[in-house]
Amino acid sequence: MRRGRALFLERRGYRLRRLMDAARLLPVLGVFLFMLPILWGPQATGARSTAVDGVYLFLVWPVLIVLAYLISRRLAPVTEEAGDAWDEGGAGR
């Protein structure tokens, strides 16, 4: 809307915007999932099950990696388009 832009983007542009949003939100989800174990378990004694926590951690981790893969795979071309603009005066490699 600013600078006289169209009110609605076409479908592809819209998808791309939301994908960028997803990329921004992913670490927030990551923080939530990684910090979740703090809320579990017996607060009083502090003793907890290493096995359960470990399995949880090593399940959540790959899930985040797969999500990051799905998002960044589609965002990579966007970076390159923008990337070409500044690559003019480089070392010529």
Place this chain on the structure above:
Amino acid sequence: MIPFKLLVLACLGYVLLLFIVAFVVEQRAAQGGIKWLRSPLVYTLSLSIYCTAWTFYGAVGYAARSGLEFATIYLGPTLMFIGWWWLLRKLVRIGKTQRVTSIADLISARYGKSNLLGVMVTLLAVVSATPYIALQLQSVTLSFGVFAQGAPNDWKPDSGQTAIWVAIGLAMFTILFGTRNLDANEQHQGVVTAIAVEAMVKLVALLTVGVFVVWVVADGPADIIAKVNVSSLSGWRLQPGRWAGLTFLSAAAVVSLPRMFQVMVVENVSERHLATAAWAFPLYLFAMSLFVVPIAVVGLEVLPKGSNPDLFVLTLPLALHHGSLAMLAFLGGFSSATSMVIVAAIALSTMVSNHIVMPFWLKVGTRQATVAGDVRQIVLVSRRISIAGVLALGYGYYRVTGGGEALAAIGLISFVGAAQVLPAMLGGIFWRGGTRTGAVAGLGIGFAVWLYTLFLPSFGATGLMPEHVMQAGPFGIGWLRPHAMFGIEEADPLLHALFWSMTLNTLAFCTVSLASFPDPVERLQSAQFVNAFEQGPGARGWSHGLAEAEDMLVMSQRILGPEAAQSFFAAQARAQGMAGLLPDTTPQFIDQLERRLSGSVGAATAHAMIAQIVGGAAVSVEDLMAVANETAQIMEYSNQLEAKSEELTRTARALREANGKLTQLSDQKDAFLSQISHELRTPMTSIRAFSEILMEGGMTEEQELKYAGIIHDETIRLTRLLDDLLDLSVLENGQVTLSEVDVDLRDLIDRALMAAGPGAMAVERDDSTETVVVRTDSDRLSQVFINLVTNARKYCDAAKPKLRIEVRVRGGQVDVDFIDNGRGIPKESQAIIFEKFARLTDQARAGGAGLGLAICREIMANLGGSIAYLPGQGGAAFRVSFPRRIARAA
């Protein structure tokens, strides 16, 4: 048990392999080589220097002591990388556009190219990295020690000796491949590839040990879970503060450690690689930590009580008599240690030389940036010394602390130190309001608090922090105790230091920034950094081009090297629509030049050097209006106008140049006519006069002979002139037939020097570069060479005339430079020397008809090459370039 000799041998073999990898890659890269080596995979693997020996060995020990807490060291970076769209992408983009050479350079460039900040960040980095390097040396020494236990006495290594040999070896490797060239952007392809190989080795090693432990020693994952439940690890304590704090700390460290910044931002070649690393690097970290708990549990079960859990990765296979597996694990640990030290040394030495040595060198004495001589050598030497210095510091620290248990905690201490850069960095790239004074205050306070609460106490009771200060605070002030600031007792010392240093750092940065006012350069830079993605042409830092392009060229040749500097200037001149090497010194040009230079010596130094020539940092009111950014629409409109008027100016300039040349040519044409009549007339007159005398007769035979001789000489002169004219017209019409032969360039130059006859001039040549076989018309080419050599002899007016001949092969192109040490050719004449009858000095001295260079130019055009005058070489200099193999014309 593996023989110790074999271990040493394997180690040396492995190092040799790294040398070969780095060497081959550098060679190939120089030839314009191999694309896949700059792939996202190599980039991701090079990031793995995050996993040092401290994580390779130490993670298992950490898990054995504190359960899953070890994972926080990897969770932070994971979060940082899956959130690449926020921070890392911007860092990489800024690193590219601003040609950032190190983290100190980033901070210094952002805050008005301030060298004070550069020095502060450099010091912080060196202080926090030294113990870390010591830690790596220790880990290599310890792992050697494990194998040496079974070795015969005469082979038992002294631990100090091992450490020093490792340090020396690493210094050599780093100097060899890290300071090869002072290239744009500080990229080191050979080293990066070697690091990627090391990353593979340590990953494979740890995974192999892990698989061995889970499926060979234990009966698969279920068995491991059962073992965990009965081991001492079963009921670990999750301390919420440490869990969150360490995750934050490792996330901060992954962007602010100098070595991570080096591989992530400086060595990055494409943002696309970052998109891959966003998931691939977390995957690497995941793989590195997957088997940590199993190895710890099985180690605790199998190995005797009291054995060091930090070495389980190594001792477990040894205890189970799998020698080759232990060897692999050893190489993995060795890789982790060496790759970290190599990259850290490169990053630190770049910072030290760009922010401490170069500014110092520029300031000391009366040296000006335009004096001839190569600065590159000085920069390279200072880097080499810095690398040796950094490793010596690490080794010294290792000796002083005795390599004891105290070192194990140092990894996190070092992280907290490096993280002090974070507020200034984040504030710099997301907040326009961050100022230099704010950054100095924040960094200073953060650095001081870190030293006071964490670093100095880490030396222990006997160390630098007196016991009574630890117990009662300085001067008995209780609330200033290093481990209990402001009355927070009983807190974990690390967490306590992290909390206070980061809080006070951020607080100081924000409040001082809010209260202070930035200078113009700072405001320009802040706009460029914060708006890195929506950058148009960019605001300029230089408004008045008072400088001479030739001075600029002389200076940049010293930093970038003649070849790179000349091609940069030529490209800029072409962009401005001009021929030759010297562009107009427009603000845009100076700006681009500064950026290019800062890729080699850092922003602050580049700025200072340009300022020496341009005469003071010049930011005008118009530029500041660009910063204000409030009149966006007017700006846009005026930008369009400006672009149009710029185009007009460019056209006008091209027209003016063409017009000037035409006028000169017309003058020359007149001169040519009178010249040719004169040239023809003089010999004709004497021929006529003497033949009349001869016709009269009545002379002695001796006299007759003398007069006939004069007539003969004059006809020869006439013929030569006519020959030259004829030659020129044949060449100009392209009717010449070339006879191609294969010829050695050195022979050709020899021949030319010989043919030009002996002279008082000294000739300087480099035989090694001259051995090039070219396919061309050797007679024509040597005609050009002879002409240039003769000219140099004739016109060089130095007291000790000297001619330098340089041969350079670039791809299919051969450049031969003839450079003498005379006065050179004045700028206004450079454009016309290749025209017919263009003679700069008076005729009597020159003796020729002024056709030589015109003929040369035509010959070169016929050979598919060119001849050009090279300004700024300290004398008259000509470059003859031609294809290595002449292209057949139809």
